[in-house]
Amino acid sequence: MRIKMAMGIWLLGITLAWLAVAPADPGVLPLVDPQGAASGGWQLRQHALYLSGLWSIGLMSLTMLLALRLPWLERPLGGMDQVYRLHKWAGVGAAVTAILHWGAKESSGWLKTLWGTAGRPGRDAVLPWLADFRGTAKDLGEWAFYLLLAMVAITLLTRLLSYKPWRLLHRAMPLLFLALALHTVALMPLDFWALPLGVLMGGLLALGSVAALWSLAGWVGQSRRHAGRIQAVRVLGDGGPQAPVEVICALPASWPGHRPGQFAFVRFHRAEGAHPFTIASAPGSLGANERGESLLRLIIKPLGDYTRNLGRRLQAGQPVDIEGPYGRFDGHGGHGRQQVWVAGGVGLTPFLSLLESRQPGAQPPRAGQHPAHMHYCTRDAATDPLLPRLRKLCEHAQPPVALTVHGDAQGQRLTPRALEAGTAGPIDIWFCGPQGLGDALSAHAGRPRSWRLHRESFAMR
Structure with missing residues (x-):
């Protein structure tokens, strides 16, 4: 929810700033006038071209800032793993809006074929010192767009590349941003540099460029x-x-x-x-x-x-x-909510740390801890090398932590009903484990039952 909200607020801010400098009358109706001129269609294309471009470069600026691993972003977003989730989906959003931008640009050919060039608006004035750079900026933006799509596709289809070549390829992303930032500065209409859009986009481009250079220098973290x-x-x-x-x-x-x-x-x-x-x-x-x-x-x-x-x-x-x-995976919950911990495979590791902090004599003692019920999912409970230590830690934990083990080899699959057993009120679920199990819990958390899911996510590419 925080990821969607952050993306929505970011795009809404850019949209409102654009509306403040856009013409009061957008001039898009009718799309085609009685004389057959597509004046409204050309205006609609131009608005779509500019707004989608602002969205795309704005989201790319966000990805650059998030890549710096700034600790102060953890509190509002819920941890550095969630910062990286937003980084990933902002990059995907930048690619999607870049496709819209490219589609709006290419639509000029369709409009010419169907209705001709009558009513087509003239070129907007740009920053005078970059007027001679328009053609180069367009070509630079187009090639950077194709590379951006390829890199986002490889990021989403992680099996295409092993981690090492993916990492080397991903390090080129700041260069793409700098190319697209130059494309934006050279082609953004002069009127757009007025308040408030000019300050907003100028700030985002500057911050994104500094972040890109910081990443290229290897100074992140x-x-x-x-x-x-x-x-x-x-x-x-x-x-x-x-x-x-x-x-x-x-x-x-x-x-x-x-x-x-x-x-x-x-x-x-x-x-x-x-x-x-x-x-x-x-x-x-x-x-x-x-x-x-x-x-x-x-x-x-x-x-x-x-x-x-x-x-x-x-x-x-x-x-x-x-x-x-x-990270902020602390296992704490809200007042009056029962705590349920769910670990799958190596997702047990943060819970081992949480359980050690509940052992007698743990230093320093932690405040705000509540009894919890832990569910551990493993392939084979009979041979799991971490299970004996987990049992011992749960046995001595204070406040107490009840343990239920779900071994696939023993036919003990975890179900949402098992999490609800023994709970009467709202519950906080802390989950770390395979994506499939996490998705199933997320889907169930959306039902009327009062679940609140805290999910550790290490899918950082």
Whole structure:
């Protein structure tokens, strides 16, 4: 809901600013006059061309700003994972509105064929010092448009590329933005630079350009990066190719500490880039090493092309860069609402941190905690390497956390009815796990029953 609201407010602001400088009489009716001139059709095309272009570059400016991983955006959007969700869908929105912009541009050929050029408005005046750049700006915008569509398509169809080439391709997005920003400045009508649209678009283009240059320089998240090292590595369970890997990291004194349920961007190998991993230990629960460095735990499941080989590539003493912490997955709920936690597979990791913070003697003690009922979905409850630790943590948790395990191999599938069992009033559901299960819970949360779903999302591409 926050993502849709943010997108709606952003587009509404641009639309209202455009309406303030648009003609009071849009001149689109009738589309074709009795003499056969399509004056209204040409005016409608021009309005659609400008407004869709403003929408597209405005959304692209938003994607550039969100890519900076600004911590102050977490509170209004509900966490850095939700910031990235908005980043993704703003990029998709920019591509969709760019298609509308391109369609409006190409519609001139249809109008000429059907009604001729009678009633076609003349060229709008642009900034004088860029008047000779119009042709080049049009060509630059068209090629950037095609590349933008290709990059958004590859982002949505993530299976087309593995992470590493996708990351390298995605790093070119700021260059596309700078090209489209130049296209916008060169072709935006001179009248549009008046208040309030001129200030709004000028500000967005300036901020987006600074963000693009910041990204190209590799400075994103730099102030929150901490150079640590790997204290220990252990493959859990049977040690097979699907076994999760536990990594204990030692961090310098600059690490600000984290809250239970948060995550960090971790870079084990410089050429690979940073990946988001949940911190699977509560603050202070692992103590410090012999050097006095604080320790934290990561549990990584081999799900992708990069994480599949981590167990063999990591070793104690290896340097690691950790950026963060980020996230607001705290397991808290509203007053009078029952708490239900749902984890699927490696989505258990934030709950391990939350549970460790509820153990006797946990430091620091946390306020605002309430009893909860946890549902853990696993492929096989008999062989799950994380389940014994989960049972022990739930057994000693204060406030208490009841545990229900759903093993696929045992025929124990989670259903919405199972979440409702034993609850009489409104419930808060905290979910981290596979997308399919999350989508099913989201669909059920929309029904009349008073559910409120908090969903951790790590689909950051």
